[in-house]
Amino acid sequence: MLDQILPTRHPLLVRIPGVVVMLAVLSIGFAWASPGFLSWPNLSNVLAQSSVLLLIALPMTLVIMTEGLDLSIGAVLSLASVSLALVAVTTGSLLLALLVGVAIGAACGAVNGWLVAWLRIPPFVATLGMFGVAQGLALAVSDGQSITGIPTSVQAMYSGTLAGIPVPILLMLAATLAMHALLYATPFGTYVFALGGNREALAFAGISQRRVLLCVYTLAGAMGGLAGLLLTARLNSGHPSAGIGMEFDAIAAVAVGGTTFERGNGWLPGTVLGVITIGVLRNGLNLIAVPSSLQVCCIGILVILAFVFEAFTGERTGAQV
């Protein structure tokens, strides 16, 4: 229906993904408005600050490719953050903190996957329920307080460097490569594509949809736990509401990156660019002294713009009205 109303897409726009255009426009704009933007320390800062978001946006892409959604990831991240902060403060061990964070995240994700795949509850509702549960648990575990006194071994996860490169940037690279390989070079990745695009094919191939879904949501939760570790290291404390709203940034990054919310047309490099776009937007707005409340507002507008842009270039059809 929309195709008849809107003009046919311009050939140039087809070739260049929307996220590249957005990233270019924002970068040029901020470089013009603020001379400090293009300096290496600032750009490396943008990347490091994007690391937490990237860790949850990558698996969010997979979740959305299965025509799902994970609204709980921010709350799960908070729960993992306060739990691992407690463990780190009492034991002083980075490894234990990492294990606890990832285990709690994976457990929450597995419950999400079970609700979605076995009980057939719409992902949106299942993860909204998990949002409430994880938020309640995070408040209960931390008694509503910040947990401080994080040992230096945990702090080094964000502030340390390895061979001159900041650890969070190395983590980003590793996570991106691993997820890219998982999605594009393993049978599992093919199943994820099939879950969004052609579930019958998956059934005919004898693959259990449920197990793939379970894996996808569990992966999202586990990565949320890892992101919790990184966030705790960055904030130097665990706070029960530290991750609230991060699910929105993650969904925004995926949407801006050009993954469609129907039929599972996912594009992982787009998500990476989407994360960087949001990082650039936040950083640039900081440089020109826009308050953080209005930054949130701008990200909301960016998401809606992404959908409008895609509608006009014909890459995305949106809701069937």
Next chain:
Amino acid sequence: MSATIFSAPRFALSSELVRIGFRLLAVALLCIALSLASDAFATQANIMNVLRQASLLFFMASGLTLVVLTAGLDLSVGANIGLSACVAGTVMKATGEPAYAVVAALGIGAFVGLLNGVLVAVLRIPSFIATYGMLWILHGLTYAYMAGSTVYGFPRGFRQFGNGFFLGVPIPVLVMAASLIVLALFTGRTIWGQQIYAIGANPVAARLSGMPVRRRLMLVYTLSGLTAGLAALVFLARLNSAEADIGGSLTLPAIAAVLIGGTSLFGGVGTLFGTFVGTLLLTLVLNGMNLLQIDSRWQPLVTGVIIVAAVWIDIRTSGRKT
């Protein structure tokens, strides 16, 4: 013609009565259990308090019900209440005139709803994304507008709207009863209302049979914004103050109330009366937790579990496939 095609057959009406009957039974059982568990429950003051709390939730949930009936979702209601309440509170404080506040709250609420409607119906952005984006836009605007300050101390006449009584019944409860009747008649007895059900049940069939799908969708989202504005007014009058984070924790309970009330997320099934019963159920649970002195930090957890359980029961009992 369209109305007769899509109006529900008689057996569906009776099954709807059964669905609501079970929920009323749950309300009754909950009341009995709570009055046994706590002496404070069955007092007139507490029951009026429950109804008054339910009224606030109902205003949000009623508009949301219309949206969910079209198989959509409005995640921005809580943030909408935040912005409407803050602007209305500031306006009232500056002018001392409650009428301006009423206009501001309802106007902003409805305008935000209309924007949602345009995003969903015209730009065809999936409703949860459009309203989720709107949530954060409103959230940011509210925090920027208030800049950390609180407005408080409203005229006495306005506060009657939240705390006053008329013939022994709290005024917000009367407003709730009135809006329940109006919206129930609108959805059940008018062609526009029937078209909302039809769009939710099968949007393609609705479009092919010549219904103005876009205009109805915009209407539904606008009404959802309008009821959020109404909730903002009641909230202002109750609290006698407004600050930026006022609506943040309200969206989850509102969605829960709609789903507990038996309105299906897949569209086309549900009633306003069901939402009213769902509102009562949820309010009773939260009130009971307060009376039994359970830490309020557990409330999001309980609400989350209730949401998932309600939808699971809906799917199991209706045999609907996702």
